Amino acid sequence: MTLNRIMHVEDDESIRLVVEMSLVDVAGFELLSCDGGESALQQVVSFAPQLILLDVMMPKMDGLQTLAALREIPHVADIPVVMMTAKIQDAEKQHYLQCGAVAVLNKPFDPMTLGKQLLAIYQQHTSR
Amino acid sequence: MKIPDTPSNESQRLALLRSLLILDTPEETRFDRLTHLVQQCLGSDIVLISLVDQDRQWFKSKQGLEACETGRDISFCGHAILADNILEIPDARQDERFADNPLVTGEPYIRFYAGAPLSIDGYKIGTLCLIDRQPRQMTNSERSILREFADAIEQEIVDRLQEHAHRQLQQREQRYRSVLEGTRIGTWEWNVQTGETVFNERWAEMIGYTLAELAPISIDTWLTLAHPEDLSESGRLLQSHFAGELDFYDYQCRMRHKAGHWIWVHDRGRVISRTEDGQPLMMYGTHADITAAKLAEHALQDSRDQFATLVNNIPGITYRCLPDEQWTMLFMSGSIDPLSGYPASDFINNAERSYASVIHPDDQKMLERAVAKALNAKKGWRLQYRVVHKDGRVRYVEERGQAEYDVDGTVRFLDGFILDVSNEKLLKRQLLKLTEQLPGMVYQFQQWPDGRMTFPYASANIETIYGVTVEQAKQDATPVFEHIVQDDLSGLIESIETSRRDLTLWNHEYRIQNANGEVVWLSGHAMPESLPDGSVLWHGYIDDITHTKQFYLALEAANEQLHLAQQRLELSSRQAQIGYWQASLKTGELWWSPMIYEVFGFDSAITQPSVALFKSTVHPDDLALLEASEEKAKTTGLHDVVHRIIRTDGQIRWVHELAQMVTADNNPELIMIGSVQDVTERMRLQQVKDDFISTVSHELRTPLTSITAALKLILSTQADSLNVTTQKLVNIAFSNGTRLHHLINDLLDVEKLAAGKMSFDIKQQPILPIIEKALADHAAYADKLAISLELRMDDFASNVSIRVDEHRLQQILANLLSNAMKYSAPESAVTIEVGMNGQWLEVAICDHGEGIPDAFRDRIFQRFAQADASSAREKGGTGLGLALCKELVEGMNGEIGFTSTHGIGSRFYVRFLHQPIENF
Structure with missing residues (x-):
């Protein structure tokens, strides 16, 4: 199955822009950028992404809380979530995976290869 | 009147009369019957038996007269005893000897008197006399009758005396018998000729019988009861007595008691009559039970034997000697022999030699003086002197003695006891020497x-x-x-x-x-x-004990110091929240310092330390961590782990456990000592720090992410629209953004390692793919720097696997490779050598750069150490790479090192214990 629709949740506007350029301009995906968990929860059903790229450290509702809330929504629960974090502690990464993330990506990331990485993760996930 | 004359044998006569024991005795029928018969036969007025005593005549029997005696001087009978025949006075009035006799002139008016003398053993003791108050003439027949009656009375007097003697004999016998019966003496009478034998009851009793039980009694009775072994000696003694060689038969023999035991009997007797031809006839004797005496005698003998044995066995010598210069011995016990070499008999009465001769010449005067002094003072003496043995040896003796004195105070004997004290002397000398030592x-x-x-x-x-x-x-x-x-x-x-x-x-x-x-x-x-x-x-x-005491006092002082040190330790451990424990793995004993109880929240008064109790407090999530550390301690001897505990009050605390086995050389009890530190606060601070680092890294990376991603997008998608200068500036910005990124990563890695939070995913894996990937990853960079990357790998090494975290090993190789390339001149080669070094698999990165300056070699693996700060900036290093490599290598139980020659190049290597691939 081909990956087209990606939802990106990130409070930092600069990163939202860089990711948008990377995934839309470089990789050619259809992207919905949300500036926080609440926004994502409001739009996830209507946008119906195939993959959600979720930042961990966000004000108000952080990545894990957003992930938990997403898991509560029918049909959304099955959408693979990839966490993106600047925290590189292994224990934290393991924790995210245990909470349901399918992969954890580090910041900073390479904007030229981010799309390829997500595609690979998505394909790996959907082929299971 | 004529006073009768005294017979010539008067004194003998009187003695005989008195020996008849008849004077002044009561009337007796035997005599009165005869005088009465005389009165009847001869028709006299008065009939008397008159006994003429010294001054009187006393009437033993009288008929027709009241008086019982008259004076001898007026007596007719005094005259009658002077003649052998009857004195007959027909008429006293007509006889001038009696005419004026008061017995004639007065009562009883004697006229006729006839007295027949009574003669015993030839002495005339008195008369049987007739008296009439009328004159009278006797016929011959009457004279004859009177004489016969007088004879009869003489016989009665003799019989009476014999009867008396017999009676006395009987009484005496009775008395003796009573005495015998009263003693424990048996009697016997034996007719030697017939064998007829009489024993008394006591004889029978002595052997437990009654006479009746032994009847019929004969000499065989004795022969049967006597001890068979004693019969022959008894017979011999008897024959000697019969032959007159022994006055008495006297023998001590054994007889069988009715109860079966033997009693000792003293048998003594003598022949008291013999037959006409001189053969022994009657023999009388006694038996006495001398068993007790015999036993006592035996006991006495035993005592004497014992005494003799004792005297001969006691180590000393007893003696009695005369108080002369030579000590002339009267008695000396045999123990002198071993002391002097001469027998005791030699010294008795100086038979062979004197006792003085064996006394050491130097001691003789002293001995004489001391004894003389003691004798003067009438005291005993106790002396030590030397005796010279026959063989010349000198023996030391101790003598104790005292004298025996006469009633007048003269010394009779010297008695004493001599003891050989040579050995004691020797021992004493040895003891003295010892005590001096x-x-x-x-x-x-x-x-x-x-x-x-x-x-x-x-x-x-x-x-x-x-x-x-x-x-x-x-x-x-x-x-x-x-x-x-x-x-x-x-x-x-x-x-x-x-x-x-x-x-x-x-x-x-x-x-x-x-x-x-x-x-x-x-x-x-x-x-x-x-x-x-x-x-x-x-x-x-x-x-x-001065030295000991000084040591002791020093020890006390040291103990005091130790005590103070313990107090300081206690104080500091309290401040640092460190408790100590000690355990013997051999005995299982476990000791906890007071702080441990406090950290764990135990009451030390009621808590017994135990491993189980400690384990029960460990947080369930940390048990595996703890056990892993314990397992590791088995090989390394060091137990070092930080984990959580749950206290008795429910609080969760972090503790740092550090324990080590005491060096085996000096640890027979397998003592392990350890500390437990409450690091809850430190952990809290650590958490704060982690959070800070986490936050900082996030806060740094977030803008960095935007910066580098934006620059990368520009360089990748917009490069063509930029002029050269702009493109150069963007490149600089991107390069430094990347460097900042690495710096942050390295910093975080170093922090993780320092905090022990770096986790390794160690797996057994072949080395070859790891090396190949590293080469591939760095190929582009090498091209860029015009460096040729070369691999030298021996066949064996290419088949080896090692236990590493691949990601971390790649990180290490990346550091070393990038360093090697950075410091290599363009067009030069960087070589990766993979080979074996003993048990190790060694991966070395060799360059041909300038080499490591000497001054820098010691610090090369320290953080932020770079040979030249300006070069670092030029080369784009963080100063953390080698420090990080070292931590990572050691975290995977490997080794890291280098060799370098200035101007020629450097060789950095990492080593890991290898295993051939086939084995995993």
């Missing part, structure tokens, strides 16, 4: 009831210790006490008093001041003994 002083200390004190014995060291001579101490002990240090004196006296009162062992340590003014520590031990005179004698030993 002892470092301390051996002594006897005596305290009298009046408070006097002396040292009856003290070895020579008393002078060394107290500065008092042995002789001085023997006289008076007080100088010794003058040396005691004043502060210790009362305690010493008290301890002696306690020992004296309770008779308990005296043990005391005290100080004295010696002659040089130095203080010396002494230790004394003595056993008290109560003496009959009320004094107490101690036997003991005093030793100079």
Whole structure:
């Protein structure tokens, strides 16, 4: 199955822009950028992404809380979530995976290869 | 009137008369019947048996007269006893001898008198006389009758006397018999010729029978009951007695008692009559039970034998001698033989030699003087002197003796006892030598009831210790006490008093001041003994313990220091919240310091330390972590882990456990010591720090992410639209953004390692793919720097696998490769060598750069160490790479190192224990 629709949740506007350029301009995906968990929860059903790229450290509702809330929504629960974090502690990464993330990506990331990485993760996930 | 004459044999006559025991006896029928018959036959008025005594005539029997006696001077009978025939006076009035006799002129008016003399054994003792008051003439027939009656009376008198004698004999026999019966003596009578034998009841009783039981009794009765072994000797003695060789038959023999045992009998008898031809006829004798005496005699004999044995066996010699110069021996026991080499018999009465001859010549005068002095004082003596043995050896003896005196005080004998004390002397000498060898002083200390004190014995060291001579101490002990240090004196006296009162062992340590003014520590031990005179004698030993005491005091001081150190440790452990424990893996004993109880929240008063108790407190999530550390400690000997515990009050605390086995050389009990530190606060701070780092890294990376991603997008998608200068500037910005990124990553890695939070995903894996990937990853960079990357790998190494975290090993290789390339000149080669080095698989990165400057070599693996800061900036290093490599290599149990030659190049290597691939 081909990956087209990606939802990106990130409070930092600069990163939202860089990711948008990377995934839309470089990789050619259809992207919905949300500036926080609440926004994502409001739009996830209507946008119906195939993959959600979720930042961990966000004000108000952080990545894990957003992930938990997403898991509560029918049909959304099955959408693979990839966490993106600047925290590189292994224990934290393991924790995210245990909470349901399918992969954890580090910041900073390479904007030229981010799309390829997500595609690979998505394909790996959907082929299971 | 004529007074009768006295017969010529008057005195014998009177003696005989009195021996007849008839005078003044009562009337007796035997005589009265005869006088009455005479009166009837001869028709006289008066008939008398008159016995003429010295001054009177006494009538044994009288008929027709009341008087019982008259004077001899007026008696007719006094005249009658002078003639052999009857004196007949027909008419007294007509006879001038009697005419004026008052018995004629007065009552009873005698006219006729006829007296027939009564003769016994030829002596005329009196008459049988007739008296009439009328004159009368007797016929011959009447005279004859009177004479016959007189004869009959003579016979009666003799018979009477015999009867009396017989009666007396009977009484005497009765008396003897009574006496015999009263004793335990049996009697026997034996007719030697017929064998007829009479025993009394006592004889039978002696052997447990009655006579009736033994009947019929004959000599066979005795023969049957006597001991068979005694019969022949009995027979021999009997024959000797019969033959007149022995006055008595006297023999002690055994007889069988009815109860079966043997009794001892003393049999004694004699022949009392013989037959006409001289053969023994009757033999009388006694039997006495002498069993008790015999037993006593045997016992006495036994005692004598024992005494003799004893005297011969006692080690000493007993003697009795005369008080002369030669000590002339009257008795000497056999023990002189081993002492002198001569038998005792030699010395008796100086038969062969005198006792003086064996006394050592040098000791003779002393001995004589001492004995003489003792004799003068009438006292005993106790002396030591030497005796010269036959073989020339000298023996030491101790003699105790005393004299026996006459009533007048003259010495009769000297009695004494001589004991060979050579061995004791030798032992004493040895003992003295030994005591002189002892470092301390051996002594006897005596305290009298009046408070006097002396040292009856003290070895020579008393002078060394107290500065008092042995002789001085023997006289008076007080100088010794003058040396005691004043502060210790009362305690010493008290301890002696306690020992004296309770008779308990005296043990005391005290100080004295010696002659040089130095203080010396002494230790004394003595056993008290109560003496009959009320004094107490101690036997003991005093030793100079100054050195020991100094050590002890030093030890005490050290202990005090240790105590202080412990207190300091206690204080600091309290401040640092560190508790200590010690466990013996051999005995299972476990000790906890007070802080441990506090950290774990246990009440030390009621808690028994145990491994199980400790384990029960470990947080369930950390149990695996703890056990892993314990497992690791088995090989490394070091247990080092931080984990959580749940206290009894429910609080969760972090503790840092550190434990180590005490070095095996000095640890037979397998002692393990360890500490437990409450690091909850540290962990909290750590968490804060982690959060901070986490936050910082996030906060740094977030903008960095935007910056580098934006620059990368520009360089990748917009490069063509930028002029050269702009493109250069963007490149610089991107390169530094990347460098900042690496710096942050390295910093975080180093922090993780330092905090022990770096986790390794160690797996057994072949080395070849790891190396190939590293080469591939760096190929582009090498191209960019015009460096040729070369691989040298031997066949064996290419098949080896190692236990590593691949990601971390790649990180290490990346650091080393990038360093090598950075410091290599363009167009040069960087070589990766993979090979074996003993047990190790070694991966080395070799460059041909300038090499490591000498000054930098020691610091090369330190953080932020770079040979030249400017070069670092030029080369784009963080200064953390090699430090990080070292931590990572060691975290995977490997080794890292380098060799470098200035101007030629450097070789950095990492090593890991290898295993051939086939084995995993």
